[in-house]
Amino acid sequence: xxxxxxARTHFSFLRGGxxxxxxxxxxxxxxxxxLGVADCDGLYGMVRALExxxxxxVRLVVGCEVALDDDPLSSVWLHVASRQGYTSLCRIxxxxxxxxxxxxxxxxxxxxPRNQFAGLPLExxxxxxxxxxxxxxxxxxxxxxxxxxxxxxxxxxFGDRLSVAAWRHLDGxxxxxxxxxxxxxxxxxxxxxxxxxxxxxxxHDKPIYDVLHCIREGVTLDEAGRALVxxxxxxxxxxxxxxxxxxDHPAWLARSVEVADACRFxxxxxxxxxPCELESPAHDGExxxxxxxxxxxxxxHRHWTGGAPPQVAAQIEKELALVAKMGVAPYFLSxxxxxxxxxxxxxxxxxRGSAAxxxxxxxxxxxxxxxxxxxxxxxxxxxAERAEPPDIDVDFEHERRxxxxxxxxxxxxxxxxxMVSEIICxxxxxxxxEVGKVFGLSLEQVDRLGAMVSWWDKLDSVPAExxxxxxxxxxxxxxxxxxxxxxxxxxxxxxxxxxVGGFVLSAEPLVNVxxxxxxxxxxxxxxxxxxxxxxxxxxFKVDVLGLGMLTAIRKALAMxxxxxxxxxxxxxxxxxxxx
Numbered sequence: 001x002x003x004x005x006x007a008r009t010h011f012s013f014l015r016g017g018x019x020x021x022x023x024x025x026x027x028x029x030x031x032x033x034x035l036g037v038a039d040c041d042g043l044y045g046m047v048r049a050l051e052x053x054x055x056x057x058v059r060l061v062v063g064c065e066v067a068l069d070d071d072p073l074s075s076v077w078l079h080v081a082s083r084q085g086y087t088s089l090c091r092i093x094x095x096x097x098x099x100x101x102x103x104x105x106x107x108x109x110x111x112x113p114r115n116q117f118a119g120l121p122l123e124x125x126x127x128x129x130x131x132x133x134x135x136x137x138x139x140x141x142x143x144x145x146x147x148x149x150x151x152x153x154x155x156x157x158f159g160d161r162l163s164v165a166a167w168r169h170l171d172g173x174x175x176x177x178x179x180x181x182x183x184x185x186x187x188x189x190x191x192x193x194x195x196x197x198x199x200x201x202x203x204h205d206k207p208i209y210d211v212l213h214c215i216r217e218g219v220t221l222d223e224a225g226r227a228l229v230x231x232x233x234x235x236x237x238x239x240x241x242x243x244x245x246x247x248d249h250p251a252w253l254a255r256s257v258e259v260a261d262a263c264r265f266x267x268x269x270x271x272x273x274x275p276c277e278l279e280s281p282a283h284d285g286e287x288x289x290x291x292x293x294x295x296x297x298x299x300x301h302r303h304w305t306g307g308a309p310p311q312v313a314a315q316i317e318k319e320l321a322l323v324a325k326m327g328v329a330p331y332f333l334s335x336x337x338x339x340x341x342x343x344x345x346x347x348x349x350x351x352r353g354s355a356a357x358x359x360x361x362x363x364x365x366x367x368x369x370x371x372x373x374x375x376x377x378x379x380x381x382x383x384a385e386r387a388e389p390p391d392i393d394v395d396f397e398h399e400r401r402x403x404x405x406x407x408x409x410x411x412x413x414x415x416x417x418x419m420v421s422e423i424i425c426x427x428x429x430x431x432x433x434e435v436g437k438v439f440g441l442s443l444e445q446v447d448r449l450g451a452m453v454s455w456w457d458k459l460d461s462v463p464a465e466x467x468x469x470x471x472x473x474x475x476x477x478x479x480x481x482x483x484x485x486x487x488x489x490x491x492x493x494x495x496x497x498x499x500v501g502g503f504v505l506s507a508e509p510l511v512n513v514x515x516x517x518x519x520x521x522x523x524x525x526x527x528x529x530x531x532x533x534x535x536x537x538x539x540f541k542v543d544v545l546g547l548g549m550l551t552a553i554r555k556a557l558a559m560x561x562x563x564x565x566x567x568x569x570x571x572x573x574x575x576x577x578x579x
Contacts, residue, residue, distance in 0.1 A: 085131025
């Protein structure tokens, strides 16, 4: 039997040729009961792989291919055995990204020079080995002793949890790889583990991988030459085919099963908590629900002399009961804290959207919609039947929003606060432009090609008439290939960006539940998942958004206040109560 432990997805950002779902679907079709996903230097696609694996009944072995700094091994595969192992991997990735400029902690392919910002020193990986299994390539070096020294360091850290990798891609280097793996394994005293070092799901995905390679390197297919993988053997093979290829070493196949059986960690084990859950002593021992109740009724007394009217009090009790049932009081408290931070800095802010249907949000000062003046439909905002987490969007003056963002970092600490990622994917126009360059089209031709579609058009529906109208021969083989490859990569991840304002706040250091990396924007950090991934994992985000109209209102208030003859309102709350 055999389990593939080193499959890359397209969340390796131009270094993997298939989506997590495509790989899991192929694994299921081939009869695999487990599959190891190990993207380059990150867990960006792990949640998508989790969703597909749960749907298709293939157990996910969580892992990562971690680049090494100035080491002949180049990289190692780390596989997560336990919750502690997951934290160890998050710490390794967090440190790797913190050491290097954004986007530089990435692996380079064989035969391509590695830059000076490749990854993490080997000793730092060894320092965080607890709960992890490691598979290391034997390495190619003019000094055969060098890889053995590196693997000896790994053995001291991982012990019996270390393997040497061997794969056969039928590319002319198989004998050298196998011989090197055997020699290092004997010298260091570790087992060999068979893998196929999967770069794409099926052999038909090889052209896609080649195109992505050229996009990454900024070359055409003609210029790439031997830098491209020589054949399509780096796909997810059947277990029967792997048994044929390694018939002379069945123990190497068995080792892959042993590793997979030991690595039982599931992303579902992650337990996320809001910061205030550990801050209850500050509320004299109150639970989050008790604190929310106290703050809500304190706000009600500020809004209404003598407290909330009977109908509003009934609505508040209804909402508080549902909040307690769903266990989301910490979320409301977190948003209230952020609004308080802004008000303390005299920054205008206003909750919007379905949160305006909540009497609790009004009493907390998050929104300014008086429930006595409206017919509230709280279920639009929060419903036990939908079982969806609350989502409170708060707008801040756009010119001062960065003050709020940095204040949040200061309030919770950079180890417990990070922004949500946004996965920027190839759309119709960008896919056509990039693929056109790879196929050697001139810049003028690329411009005309991109003009055929808008950014959001699907490329499977581009009529031949439109192709001809842009000056191309719809029957030309190269034009057909450009359209086919652009369609194939449409929706593929292109790079990581920052969500417009989503924050994740954690009661414990975020590195315990997710890798954290610097964003391209100064003084910001992000976790590797977008809002949909967070919903899957049960993480809540707080949206800190910017609104130009609030800036305009602030400037208008300042202008009016310069006229001593006018008694002007000084806040959104005062404006909301003007008849």
